[in-house]
Amino acid sequence: MKTLTRWMMFASLALVGCGGTAASTARMGATQAAIRSAGEVGAEHEPTAALHLQYAREQFTQAEQLSRSGEGERAERVLARAEADAELALALSRRSASIAAARQAASEVRDARSQPPPPTAPTPPPAAPPPTP
Numbered sequence: 001m002k003t004l005t006r007w008m009m010f011a012s013l014a015l016v017g018c019g020g021t022a023a024s025t026a027r028m029g030a031t032q033a034a035i036r037s038a039g040e041v042g043a044e045h046e047p048t049a050a051l052h053l054q055y056a057r058e059q060f061t062q063a064e065q066l067s068r069s070g071e072g073e074r075a076e077r078v079l080a081r082a083e084a085d086a087e088l089a090l091a092l093s094r095r096s097a098s099i100a101a102a103r104q105a106a107s108e109v110r111d112a113r114s115q116p117p118p119p120t121a122p123t124p125p126p127a128a129p130p131p132t133p
Helices: 002-017 023-042 047-068 072-114
Strands: none
Touching: 023 047, 023 072, 047 072
């Protein structure tokens, strides 16, 4: 009985020491979605956003490799960084698009103000009041 207990303790310690679990599929999915969103918004067209999107993609690949090799905890940390970089790329891309839209609107306002107002049609004189009896 004493030997069996020792073997069970050894086996449980060996299982704990062999590495972590695979990275959670929820975290993997959230990171993939963030990367995809940044790409769809056009992060590749804004230099800083493109750089962070590239970081996110590279970190996602690294996290997949870590997860497959049994380093789940480390993979989770790398996935968190990848998701943060993807979200930053998305925010930078949206910011760039907002700035471009604001500049376009300001340009349209300047153009509208610089043009003379359209001629107005003369207003007819008011109608005479009806005669009173």
